[in-house]
Amino acid sequence: RPLSPQEVYLKVLYEAYRDRLASELGGQDDKLSPIILADFQRDGYHAAREILEQYGGVLIADSVGLGKTYLALRLLDDYAYQQRRTALVICPAALRDTVWKPLLEQHAIPHRIESMEQISRGDLDLGDLAQYSVIVVDESHHFRNPGANRWRNLFELVRNANPEQTRLILLTATPVNNSVYDLYHQIRLITRDQKDFFQSAGIDNLESYFRNAEKQRESLYELLEAISVRRSRAFIRRHYPDAVIDGKRIQFPQRHIHSVQYDLQAVYGDDLYQRIAQTIEELHLAPYQLDSYRHEVVQNCLLLFGNEWEQIEQALRKAGMSDEQIRKFRFELRGQAALASLMRVLYLKRLESSVEALRNSLHHQLEFQRQFLEALQQGKLLTSKDYRRMLMLEGDDEEEPSEDLQAFLKNLESIDASQYNLHAIQKAVEEDVRKLESLLQELERLAPQHDAKVNRLANLLTNDLRHEKVLIFSYYKDTAQMLDQELKQRLPHVEIALVDSDVPMEERKRIVQRFSPQSNRYTLQPGEREIQILIATDALSEGQNLQDAGIVINYDLHWNPVRMVQRIGRIDRIGSPHTTIDVYNFIPEDALESLLNLMQRLLDKLGQINRTVGLDASVLGEAPNPMDFNTLKRIAQGEDAVLDELEQEGELNIGEFLIEDLMQYLKQLGEEHLGRIPLGRGTAKYARNPSQVGFFAAFRHTRTERHYWLFQRNDGSLETAQLRAIQPVRSEPNEPAAPTPQPEQTEQKLQALRAELVKRLNQQVHRAKALPTVQRQIQQWLRVQPSSALRNELLQYFKDALPATDLRELRTVWCEVQKLAPQQALQRLKAFAESHPHPPVNPTALEETTEDDVECIAWMWVLPRENNP
Structure with a gap:
């Protein structure tokens, strides 16, 4: 029987994902552990463990509120408790005592916790932290700026660690806040600035890979598949509808956006x-x-x-x-x-x-x-x-x-x-x-007593939201403090509290417990009242358990809409007792257009x-992005769908539809049929549009087990980026097959694509490593110097690319060196080399590939629709 387009499409996905599906379809059991995970968390843990063993680092980027902390805790149970490795947790100060310390002590996991504020210190003693071989960074998107002390300190800590022993676990629901470079700078902590770190995943140079990804974000698919665990909230809801933790069914609330109009010009x-x-x-x-x-x-x-x-x-x-x-x-x-x-x-x-x-x-x-x-x-x-x-x-x-x-x-x-x-x-x-x-x-x-915006908030709290537990956010401390003072005067019988950066950590902890006692398992002390309204800036850290509340009010416009997702994540978490989460956004209806203009x-x-x-370098990261203005208008119109879109944009759930297509089929029909389809089979289908006409082939390298998807368009151009290559062959159930061209034509195409793939893989093996300009200049200068032991040592040192963190200083040194006599210059370069050792890295061992190493999984012709009679 000829295969349908969907069968071939799913066969390609099945062969690529079958190892991961072993756990997601219930094929893996937990080792004995006191840390109880939901089934989707257990699947994430298994995937993270595999990535850690391969690369020494992992990015866990599941949606807000899905329990990333517990995945990391389970990994710490493996490494720190079972294997007795030393563990360091780096987190926002507000999470140290409310989240991490209680959990680690409860499970007797040996640890040290450092706040991000401590890691940010200019005088941080890195030698004191060098003993830790397992490092968890919670809310790792705070390490997206390589110019900040915290990033430099963490980079120095991991760059000198033994790559065979060190494991770096990054946790964030929003790896991208402003641009894909936010993700790049977090990944650099895993790669230690080794540009070819992911060469075995088909990424020759990580820096140029991200330059391309800035224009085409879907290009990140290969990297994210290699290094991250990322599932959206929508994906978990669809594919784990009966998820339970410790016998209790997990409830995912529906989210609703409401627009609160006010008159800014009247203010x-x-x-x-x-x-x-x-x-x-x-x-x-x-x-x-x-x-x-x-x-x-x-x-x-x-x-x-x-x-x-x-x-x-x-x-x-x-x-x-x-x-x-x-x-x-x-x-x-x-x-x-x-x-x-x-x-x-x-x-x-x-x-x-x-x-x-x-x-x-x-x-x-x-x-x-x-x-x-x-x-x-x-x-x-x-x-x-x-x-x-x-x-x-x-x-x-x-x-x-x-x-x-x-x-x-x-x-x-x-x-x-x-x-x-x-x-x-x-x-x-x-x-x-x-x-x-x-x-x-x-x-x-x-005066605030006559402020139209404050009046609108007070009316909302005393009418529609009366008796509700409410979390109010503002970007600015001045605004939050004014609201705290004003609402306490207007609502004297309601318990109101404020959290901003001026509030000490210990007091923040008590406020969080009083606002959300149920989710923090806190018993109110004699004389304490439960807090009904909490006013906060973003100093109220991500990762807090505030799900006793079901309402968030955003008092300011969302110039960075991704921040709205982070805020909702404070209350939309596993264990929420609410069936709906309501998000109220203040919108200056009269002045929105003039403000945006x-x-x-x-x-x-x-x-x-x-x-x-x-x-080229941009400072626009600190400014609103005009691309967000349309999103702002949709928020103003109260579109619920914008929340899922923002979540996916910030979380980079690129290519999630592939695993979703496969799981949907397997849960309905099982995997036996796909497993029985022989390798090397194919079919033909009609293109959805003219740009998708061409020939698709999926190959597997028999030694590395890596999969390659190639799509050759009719004009001869070849697409090797996996996500773009497979898009033309994505097929629906019951989609009819087209007449397949002659077998000789298919064989000719397969041979040509196999040969091209082998050629490209071997070019990777022999490609000279790209060096920064300043290192090339130094090497050229060294080569014309008289041969000596020192000169030869320096040639050896400068042949491998240094981390970007060292290059600025090297440029300054090189400017000085060019004014010195040769012997002094050599000594100056020697001093630099001694104070900037290359990070120890696991070299990427690539071997020559022959055509016998590459087997065909499946193929598909994508024919012009006019061929359809």
Whole structure:
């Protein structure tokens, strides 16, 4: 009997996934362990264990509330309890005492817990932590910034560890917050910056792989299959509908979005609102972008959005700058202009949040500019090596308390003012000071008692949500503290509490227990009252058990909609007693379009700065993404479907439909039929659209067990990315087969594709490793030096790519080295090599492949639909 397209499609999936399905279809039993898992958690544990043994690291990225902590706990039971390895858990401080410490002590697992705040310390003693061979990082998306202390410290900790012994377990429901590079920087902790770490999975260079994935996110499929365990909430609901833990059936609540409309212009008054929006856009913010006031820049009329860079470059050369100094200046110029734009973006976000948030922010800016002006009038030009700290002062309130403004101002230093146009700077600062003073004078008259937005919240709490347990979120501490004070006055008989970064960890723990005693197994003490309304910033860490509540209110617009998913995850968790979760989002109905338009203009300027100065590195991660604006409008319309879409986007459940298609078939019809289909069989089908016409072949490498899916289009182009290759052959039940071309044509296609695959695999084996430019330059210099033991040692050292974390320092060293005599230069390079040893890595051992090593699983012709009679 000829095979149907669906049979061939599912045969390909079955052969690729059959080992994983052994557990997902009930084929694996747990070893004896006191840690009880639901069946979907057990399947995740088995997959994670296999990945850990192969790669030494794993990313567990199941949806929020699915119990990733328990998967990690089960792995710790294996490694730390059974095998007696030393275990280190790194987590947000708020989870140390409420989640990790009780669980680890309950199961007698030897451990050490460090908070992310501790890992962030500049003076962290890494030697003290080097003894730990199993490291769990909870909420690992906090390690997405390689410039942050916490990332650098963790990287240094793992880079020098023994790869044979070390196991790194990363837990996050949202590996991507702003871009795919968030994921890249987390994966670097596993690979120790070894670019070819996943060569055996078909990824030659991880860095270039991610550059491609930024344009085509589905390209991440191969990497995610290799290194991650990721199941969406929707997937678990569909395929584990009867999941139980310890005999109790797990309930997954339905989620509903509600839009709470309010009048933003009424909060400020029409005229004042328009003036504030205009002033935010017009602020000069000169102290943040001093380099644009250098004589060479001003004389060449660079308004940051022109095309005069060549003239400026010539002027800087005449002023005596080297090429390297000009490169750094260009980077600084663009960074400063972008920083000023980000400050404007931040003020716009605070404008929507609350009068209090905007007022405090503008007051900080006024105080800063006054001090700057006062120094300027005394002939001093103040600067800071890190004006980005000002952004931190005004940014979202997260885990750690922000720096005090006065401490920031005290650290400002004066620089040589002779290189700058002081008159232009003074004029710009004086204009900003006048505008800020005028705005603040009017903002001081506005009181929360008459605030239309606060009134809307109070009405909601006293009517529709009366007697409900409610969690209220704001991005900003100023807004949260104002709401706490105002609601306590308006609702004196309701127990209300606040959690922001100013609240000590021990007090946060008690507040969480009183707000959600049932899910935290907490008994109220004499004199304690259960908290009914909890107001929080995002300092209320992910991973908290707050599922006694079934309602979340988001008081601010979701400029980063993925954050909404993280917040819902605080209450939509395993063990929730609720059948529905209700999410209320405050929307400034009257001003939404004008806010989005203004935000778009600010972001356009930011993009223009990037294009003008011409650098690839982006700072837009700290700003809203215009692509999210449509999502924002859908949230405003109360579309429930947007939640699942956001969850999938943040979680990168790429290709989940493949395993879903297969499981759906197997649960209905079993695996016997697919198992009996001989290897090498195929069929034909009609294409859904002209771009999908071609020939598909699935191969397996008999020695490595790796699967390869190839699709050759009619124009001869070859698709080897698995997800894109299999899309044209995805088939529905009862989809009819098309007439199959002659067997000779099929055999010819298979032989050609097998030969092409073997050629590409062997090219991987022999491909020279790409070296960073600075290392290539050093090698070229070393080769022309007289032969010596030291020179030969250095040639050996620089032949392997160094981690990106070392390259900035190496560039500086190389600039110095070129000015030294050869012997001094060799000694300087030796000192660098001794202080920057290569991370110990497991080399990727690739072997030559022959055509006999590659067997055909199945094939399929995808024919033009016009061939269908």
